[in-house]
Amino acid sequence: MKFASLGSGSEGNCWLFECGAEKAPTRLMVDCGFAVKETVARLERVGIDPQAVDAIVVTHEHGDHIGGVFKFSRKFGTPVYLTHGTWRAALRSRLTEPDYLETGRVVLIDSHSPIQIKKLTLHPFPVPHDAAEPIQMLIESSAGFITGILTDCGSATAHLVGMLNRAHALILESNHCPEMLSNSPYPPSLKKRVSGDYGHLSNQVACDILKRLTSGNLRFVVAAHLSKTTNCKDVVQQMWHEVLSPRGIGFDIACQEAGFAWRSLDPTAFAA
Ligand SMILES: [Zn+2]
Ligand SMILES: [Zn+2]
Structure with missing residues (x-):
């Protein structure tokens, strides 16, 4: 299994x-917050033909995650997997039409039940975030490698920490520095939202989660969904280094413009 990002933030x-034999790999997209043209351009950057995407899984209805999903799906015929709550929210925002269900391209998933998409198994789990029915997930390859994703989450629950403890690689939000957030030009309501239990993970809370992942499985972590306004790459670098380096766990940072280049989940290629 390998993974890449078209942009994070x-x-x-x-x-x-991507997982499986080169001739017939399974290619899964998780969220698509870019317009179709931009998505196609960014896919080209990582060498992927839009037609070759087998499915899109949507974590929740915020525009930076769902904005491009249905237009991409209509253009390329890609199936969309999402929870009932996210589907209802997408209808309310007119991102899609009720009759799109009849195309067979919408698959409603349960936020606690594993689901198979070709060679990949998804293990979704609910997260505290200010959306209708948000999920994050583990993605397991046929060889048993597990990558966890956790972004857009305001606080750590015992359930999500238990799920992430199974992961060999992890994409983890490190959204903001609380001090930079409090000094930012954001209106008070936005500051409250971002730092609340249903907002986004601060650098400190991300580090606390990393410290709780003690199964010994974890080999590599990507810092994701960093705020351009209220965070600083160097701070994340320093904090994660202190938590992860003594444990021999490699890490890297995904960014908004460049995203994240393909990283293989071959155990020999783990270390950063
Ligand atoms: Zn987001
Ligand atoms: Zn969100």
């Missing part, structure tokens, strides 16, 4: 996973 998110 409040202006648009999209992760790609």
Whole structure:
């Protein structure tokens, strides 16, 4: 299994996973917060034909995750997997039409039940975030490698930590520095939202989660969904280094413009 990102942050998110034989791999997109033209251009950057995407899984209805999903799906015929709550929210925002269900391209998923998409198994789990029915997930390859994703989450629950403890690689939000957030030009309501239990993970809370992942499985972590306004790459680098380096766990940082280049989940290629 390998993964890449087309961009990570409040202006648009999209992760790609690829698993299986080169001739017939499974290619999964998690979220698509970019317009179709931009998505196609960014897919080209990582060498993927839009027609070759087998499915899009949507974590929740915020524009930076769902903005491009249905237009992409209509253009390329890609099936969309999402929870009932996210589907209802997408209808309310007129991102799609009720009759899109009849095309067979919408698959409603349960936020606690594993689901198979070709060679990949998804293990979704609910997260505290200010959306209708948000999920994050583990993605398991046929060889048993597991990558966890956790972004857009305001606080850590015992359930999500238990799920992430199974992961060999992890994409983890490190959204903001609380001090930079409090000194930012954001209106008070936005500051409250971002730092609340249903907002986004601060650098410190991300580090606390990393410390709780003690199964010994974890080999590599990507810092994701960093705020351009209220975070600084160097701070994340320093904090994660202190938590992860003594444990021999490699890490890297995804960004809004460049995203994240393909990283193989071959155990020999783990270390950064
Ligand atoms: Zn987001
Ligand atoms: Zn969100």
